[in-house]
Amino acid sequence: MERIITKELLTWKETQKDRLPLVLYGARQVGKTYTLLHFGKEYYKNTIYVNFERMPVISEFFGGELNPDRIIRFLEEYFSETIVPEQTLLIFDEIQSCERALTSLKYFAEEAPEYHIAAAGSLLGVAIHREQYSFPVGKVILKTMYPLRFDEFLAATGNKHLVPIIREHFDNMSEMPEQTHRELMQWLRRYLFVGGMPAVVKKYLEEESLINIPELQTMILSAYTADMAKYSTPGECAKIQNAFRSLPAQLAKDNKKFQYKLIRKGATAGLFGESISWMVMSGIALECDRVTRGEVPLAITQDLSSFKLYMSDVGLLSAASGIMPENVIRQELSDIFKGALAENYVAQTLAACGHKLFYWTSDSPTAEVDFLLQKKGIVIPVEVKYDVNVHAKSMRHFSNMYHPEEMIRISARNFGQDEQGLCSIPLYAVFCM
8 A cells, every 4th residue: 555654754765964763653553564664675775674572682682782883783683684874774663662772763863873763653652651761852753654544545446546636626626527526425435434544444455345344443443442451550541441432422412522521420631631641642532622713823722621532543433433334335324423424534634634633613602613724824714514515604603703814614515616715625635635
């Protein structure tokens, strides 16, 4: 599967001055290891792969002096392979299992930048699980990896030719031919069920069927639950699991603001605040913060007490909600949950495109804009709908208050623009944003 992040890795490789080690993180099973191994095979003479969970001897070696030359000589002897600057890719996988290895990246950056080192680890391991050694801030390049976006899904399913067509119509805001529009919406609805986890997409490609998809997605959700037990205390683990299990219910309501009472009766921010942070920093949940004003800069008007949480992958949301293949094919989903799927899909796509997630609400009259984007010094309100039946009451209220230069409505409708300047973007084109 082609991954968009490979272009960023190639840019990193070709950096000739002050190259820093790279740390690729994200939720488990988003394809970090596969991507790095494939990158090494395609662009380097040879690759040395170190897995700190499976190679305890190497982990123990890092307990000694963190001298880059000493480490290189040891790895050459261990793998019986020469490590050549600029020509060998060193992959440090599951680096959260060896904190000293993470610390060693600082010394490679300062003393041996000629070696190409790419580390991979879950965000919970890299950002949270710090017991003795500090993170090498400023000495590494951080890249976040997400599940496959819809354009990557199209490429994987043999529809790569549709991606530039979508971009062309997005750039020109010109209507897509109706037959192509319907075809893309059919693929989009399948993507909402399959999602972008590489193993799930691979199974879908192999079997050309949705039947066994939920079983594999459930296994991934179970792996996330196992991580909760591994990287937290027993007491905190139970709270994280309860908070995570509440996400479908949190999203399957008109007001998608996260409500602690849906975790359990009597739940409060004081009890579950750290659990929420754990989910966000581990990459299994995406946080969308409320802002009180629709003006630049958005971050200074954040209301830290109000936020929405989305799952990192819309396919996992489908699985966690108990949706079955026949529900997708027959389009038997409730209107509220259709909206939840569409909004979660847009959230994960915007995050993968590098956007910080914000939303806006007003008190009187009650109005909510699903997302606010800050781009090129302006704020762009974004409304999300699953179907073609749309209304823009909240958007009009926001427009009357802040007079935005651009407004976007994402739905099942074709590309277009109304007399108020509201741009209609089909759900399948969100990756263009």
